[in-house]
Amino acid sequence: MDSFNPTTKTQAALTAALQAASAAGNPEIRPAHLLLALLTQTDGIAGPLLEAVGVDPATIRTEAQHLVDRLPTSSGATSQPQLSRESLAAITAAQQLATEMDDEYVSTEHLMVGLATGDSDVAKLLTG
Numbered sequence: 001m002d003s004f005n006p007t008t009k010t011q012a013a014l015t016a017a018l019q020a021a022s023a024a025g026n027p028e029i030r031p032a033h034l035l036l037a038l039l040t041q042t043d044g045i046a047g048p049l050l051e052a053v054g055v056d057p058a059t060i061r062t063e064a065q066h067l068v069d070r071l072p073t074s075s076g077a078t079s080q081p082q083l084s085r086e087s088l089a090a091i092t093a094a095q096q097l098a099t100e101m102d103d104e105y106v107s108t109e110h111l112m113v114g115l116a117t118g119d120s121d122v123a124k125l126l127t128g
Helices: 009-025 031-041 046-052 056-068 085-100 108-116 121-127
Strands: none
Touching: 009 031, 009 108, 009 121, 031 046, 031 085, 031 121, 046 056, 046 085, 046 108, 056 121, 085 108, 085 121, 108 121
16 A cells, blocks of 8 residues: 555554454454444544434444454464455555545545445445
């Protein structure tokens, strides 16, 4: 990802997703981790954005948590979880959108759009 320049909120979401994956023993940071991180941000835009398109954020959060709960875990591993292929694709799509919009920073809005693209379970959840 050339010149990935996240906003403070985007960086916080990425960090929260990493921490959640690590705490759960997941070897990868999946789109569901990213979505949950966005939905639980204080003063975050993810919930209001979903409401604006007629989707209940609480329902999406519950479904995303179910996706995380079903992820494989590894025990005894001390390495940090790595971005999954789907998460990397979502972040790349967010970066591309920011570039297309001539935005200097990748915002949480860009990341939400990135999560809704592709073929991940989260993309299917968001595009219903």
